[in-house]
Amino acid sequence: MGKLLFAAAAASLFCITSCHSNESSGSPVQKADSSFAIIGKVTGLDTGMIYIFHLQTGKTDSASLDHGFFQFRGKADSVEYCQLRLGEQHKGFFLENGKTAMLIKKDSLQNALISGTPVQDEYNDYQTLYSKPLTDRMSEVDKAYEAASKRKDTRTGDSLEKVFEKLDQEQKQQVVDYTQSHRSSIVSVFEIADIFSYDFRLGQLDSVYRMLDSSVRSTYFGRTIQNTIEKTKLTAVGNPAPDFSSKDVNGRTVSLASFRGKYVLLDFWASWCGPCRLENPNIVKAYHQFHDKGFDILGVSLDETRPEWLQAIKKDGLNWTQVSDLKGWQAEVVSQYGIKAIPMNFLLDKNGIIIARGLRGNDLGNKLAEQLR
Incomplete structure (x- = not known):
């Protein structure tokens, strides 16, 4: 209706x-607009x-x-x-x-x-028939997560995060299934670029990208996916973490390389990021538990305003080295590490080799317990 x-x-x-067109509606040939x-x-x-x-x-x-x-x-x-x-x-x-x-x-x-237009009409159909029922459920979980974040209810937040992760994987599979039957579709390549921008398995993204016809791989969206794959390979587990330098809260230049000899969590976050703030208690707990055993943290903020950044550090008790060039998503290190969403983190061993990434909840503590016995 x-x-x-x-x-x-x-x-x-x-x-x-x-x-006002004088063209015959019965014309057998339609010129491209x-x-x-x-x-x-x-x-x-x-x-x-x-x-x-x-x-x-x-x-x-x-x-x-x-x-x-x-x-x-x-x-x-x-x-x-x-x-x-x-x-x-x-x-x-x-x-x-x-x-x-x-x-x-x-x-x-x-x-x-x-x-x-053809692509918009296909996108409308995709949203109605495939995407919307799932995104509506994800939106409900996200709202509940935000409410838990405001209450600083970590337990509820962790539980909702697991629910959201299952829905997220369901959404990714939905995109894979659609792409299998729409390999030359702009909607397919757009959805891959969008849905696989965060918390994805490299093998899964590479596989679905290879399903695409070459005509859509060459589009802006296809090039975006290819760039994500290349950046992810650089920061995959087993690779050395790319070095970078940035200014700390006192204006001093800090390099990632200066942390060699310690297990280091490279933590990307921001004061305005609700999920980041809800995750911070887990990171604080791990820091206090393992700092004396050779564990440290380098926080990289995507903030753009200094007062909000400093206030969040103090309020959340993030008593470790924090850096930011206050350029938000335009920061060079964000592009260097292929960060598409936050919170995001990388755990490095004493030699600067990435041994884990995207640790949430108790995962960080459990991983450190394995490494620092």
């Missing part, structure tokens, strides 16, 4: 630009601005609302995943040459109906 209503409404929007036209309507908002942020280039386009109507026109060299922004709200969509209709409620951009 909803799809039929949308199809009718979308058709009325397209009439603005296409109903060489430009895009986005026609949209925001209900409940007559004036204002709406924006498209191009995630791949950093470019932003804007359009004015005229009695709620807006339009964007241009040319896309390739299919892009963009972000539609209205006030503080945002929603992702695929931009490609062709005609796209958008129907938006003023305070509900996330529920906007976006349709008209």
Whole structure:
């Protein structure tokens, strides 16, 4: 029912630009569109601005609302995943040459109906038939996790984390299954790049990447996956941890190499990261338990503001070396280690060799107990 209503409404929007066409509807040959036209309507908002942020280039386009109507026109060299922004709200969509209709409620951009081009239509179907039921369950667990984080309820947080991990693996398998039957799909390569960005097994990611047709491996999303695989191989268990230097809380330059001779946890976190803050008590516990046995920690913060960073260090009792260049996700070490999400960590032995990664909950303590008997 909803799809039929949308199809009718979308058709009325397209009439603005296409109903004047003199081409015969019975023409056997359809020319590929060489430009895009986005026609949209925001209900409940007559004036204002709406924006498209191009995630791949950093470019932003804007359009004015005229009695709620807006339009964007241009040319896309390739299919892009963009972000539609209205006030503080945002929603992702695929931009490609062709005609796209958008129907938006003023305070509900996330529920906007976006349709008209092949990739976006396939993405809509994927979300409805495959992704949404699972992501809804993950969202519920995530909300409960955030609530536990605010209460500093570590036990509940650890339990919810295990539930989320199972759902995450189910989601990854869902993407693998879809890719097997849609090897040349932009949606497949996009979902792999998105869903496998964190807490993945290198072998699984490499395997699903190899399923893809060469035509989509060469896209922006395919190159992103290839880059993730290459960076992960560099920081895989058994490899030496890449050296780097950064400034500590006192402005002194600290290098990872200076920790040689100790077991070291390289811990990526941030003051604004709820899961990181909930994980910190586990790290503090391991630090106090094993520090005298030759264990140390080098914290790398993705903060951008010094006061919040320092306050979190003090509040969470992170009494070990902390560094940050206050560049957030743009920090060189973030790219160097291929960090896509936090918390993330790497445990190094005395020679700087990575012996474990992504340790959460009691995993860190258990691993250290094995190494520092």
